[in-house]
Amino acid sequence: MNSHYNLENCTIKVHLDVGIIRVYGNAELWRFLDGKAGERFTLLVKTIKDDYLQKFGRPLQITDRSLIVEILVHVYCDYLGLQFNRLVKFKPLNKFVNKLLERAEVVDCGEKAKDSNRWVWDTLAPLKGFFIKILPRNLSDTNLKLH
Numbered sequence: 061m062n063s064h065y066n067l068e069n070c071t072i073k074v075h076l077d078v079g080i081i082r083v084y085g086n087a088e089l090w091r092f093l094d095g096k097a098g099e100r101f102t103l104l105v106k107t108i109k110d111d112y113l114q115k116f117g118r119p120l121q122i123t124d125r126s127l128i129v130e131i132l133v134h135v136y137c138d139y140l141g142l143q144f145n146r147l148v149k150f151k152p153l154n155k156f157v158n159k160l161l162e163r164a165e166v167v168d169c170g171e172k173a174k175d176s177n178r179w180v181w182d183t184l185a186p187l188k189g190f191f192i193k194i195l196p197r198n199l200s201d202t203n204l205k206l207h
Contacts, residue, residue, distance in 0.1 A: 061115065065107050068092055072104060076112055079174040081120065083108075083131050083167040085138050087207055090199040093135070098192045101128040121171040122178070125185035131167050132191045133184070138164040139196060142204035 065072045070092035075082040083089070083104075093100050105124050112120045120127075141161045145154050172178045184191075196202065 063108075063111055065104070065111070067103060067107060068100065072107075074108055074111075076108075076115055078116055079121075080168060080170040081108055081112065083134075083169065085131075085135050085165045085167060085205075087200065087205045089135065090205045093195070094198045094200050097132070097195050097197075098189075101132060101192070104131070122169060123182070123185060125188050126178070126181040127169055129184045129188050129191055130169050130181040132188070132195060133181075134164045134167040135199070136191065136195055139199060139202070139204065143202070146204065 061076055063074045063076055065074065070088045072089055072092060073084040073086065075084075092104070102124070105127050108127075109120050109124075138161060141157045141164065145157050145161075148154070169175065169181075170178060199205070
């Protein structure tokens, strides 16, 4: 089921299923993260988990740090791919990067039983602070994400 969260005057789109959430990495999410990624990711994850608990009657079995890192890394990869395509004009390579961008735009986050990559995000979770530091402070100012 689709949910839309109005957070800090931004509408964040998330799809919830049992054991899985999907966060849409659109321009609104980028705008939401501008300048305050650390606290905004915390707010987003709390909002998603509260909504999940209300809708499914049980908590989402993903740690906050793991969930934040998974969303953050997808946003960062999206940023890098868009930046690459802006700077490098080589159609075969741009076409390949566009396919990667399609995958980065929707962040599928699943519990261990539903997501074979959960261990990756759980392993990277202690590096949350590092990933937040390398994320550009004002993503929306880059004008890379227009939708």
